[in-house]
Amino acid sequence: MRTSKITALTAAVLFSVSLTACGSDDSTTSSDQPAAAPTMTSEAPMASAAPAMENFGxxxxxxxxxxxxxxxxxxxxxxxxxxxxxxxxxxxxxxxxxxxxxxxxxxxxxxxxxxxxxxxxxxxxxxxxxxxxxxxxxxxxxxxxxxxxxxxxxxxxxxxxxxxxxxxxxxxxxxxxxxxxxxxxxxxxxxxxxxxxxxxxxxxxxxxxxx
The missing domain is CATH 2.30.180.10 (FAS1 domain)
Structure with a gap:
């Protein structure tokens, strides 16, 4: 009987750890998404205007x-x-x-x-x-x-x-x-x-x- 209780307690702890790990993954994913935004924003100013016409003739x-x-x-x-x-x-x-x-x-x-x-x-x-x-x-x-x-x-x-x-x-x-x-x-x-x-x-x- 004592062994059975220990086994059940261990399973509950492992299940709890598993839920925590899943929650940690979701948090990491959501924090990664905004991090990509600055990359896109920083590329916009790199577009250069067309060069002015030089001397011709x-x-x-x-x-x-x-x-x-x-x-x-x-x-x-x-x-x-x-x-x-x-x-x-x-x-x-x-x-x-x-x-x-x-x-x-x-x-x-x-x-x-x-x-x-x-x-x-x-x-x-x-x-x-x-x-x-x-x-x-x-x-x-x-x-x-x-x-x-x-x-x-x-x-x-x-x-x-x-x-x-x-x-x-x-x-x-x-x-x-x-x-x-x-x-x-x-x-x-x-x-x-x-x-x-x-x-x-x-x-x-x-x-x-x-x-």
């Missing part, structure tokens, strides 16, 4: 690639637009015209502009006698140069459309992606060039405001 190949060169994209991005253009080998004639018109300080101090910058070859399309006449007439030269400047830093996505220039008249841009035509005549050969205060689109023809 065949003319960009003529821009110095050495970052230490003051005409490189990296160097131009650190200084205001007129200073940046002075280091670019494609834009020496434009820089001379800007100095002749007395616009260096105005362009450098402007707070966010877009500049359509004609190359040296673009100026060569103008007959020499006509170019000499324009350079000698400060009012005419200023009107032409300010017609190449639009308030606000236009990204390639914003470029297509009609834009009011500093000269006062609108200039129209058609195209998308990496193919743009300005005022129906000038093609963008190197676009989205950054300076400290401007976005520059280098073009292959000089724009002439309509009278």
């Amino acid at each position: 065949s003319g960009c190949a003529a821009v110095p690639s050495d970052p230490s060169n003051k005409g490189s994209f990296q160097a131009m991005a650190q200084v205001p637009v007129a200073t940046a253009a002075s280091g670019n080998p494609l834009l020496s004639t434009l820089v001379s015209a800007v100095k002749q018109a007395g616009l260096v300080d105005s362009l450098n101090s402007a707070d966010g502009i877009t500049v359509f910058a004609p190359t040296n070859d673009a100026f060569k399309k103008i007959p020499a006698a006509d170019l000499k006449k324009v350079l000698a007439d400060k009012k005419m030269l200023t009107d032409i140069l300010t017609y190449h400047v639009v308030p606000g830093k236009l990204t390639p996505a914003d470029l297509s459309g009609a834009h009011k220039t500093l000269e006062g008249k609108d200039v129209s841009v058609m195209g998308s992606g990496e193919d743009f035509k300005v005022a129906g005549t000038a093609s963008v050969i190197c676009g989205n060039v950054q300076t400290a205060n401007a976005n520059v689109y280098i073009i292959d023809s000089v724009l002439m405001p309509k009278s």
Whole structure:
């Protein structure tokens, strides 16, 4: 009889231990579930935004690639637009015209502009006698140069459309992606060039405001 009672007591203890163990497993499982949540939450910020469009166009190949060169994209991005253009080998004639018109300080101090910058070859399309006449007439030269400047830093996505220039008249841009035509005549050969205060689109023809 005594042995039977001991056996029954042992069975009860084992049954109780078994229930406790089961309860412990359930508690562990429920505590594990919330632990997975931080892993999912921490992954969300890792998604990165699409990179901004970089410089584009065949003319960009003529821009110095050495970052230490003051005409490189990296160097131009650190200084205001007129200073940046002075280091670019494609834009020496434009820089001379800007100095002749007395616009260096105005362009450098402007707070966010877009500049359509004609190359040296673009100026060569103008007959020499006509170019000499324009350079000698400060009012005419200023009107032409300010017609190449639009308030606000236009990204390639914003470029297509009609834009009011500093000269006062609108200039129209058609195209998308990496193919743009300005005022129906000038093609963008190197676009989205950054300076400290401007976005520059280098073009292959000089724009002439309509009278």
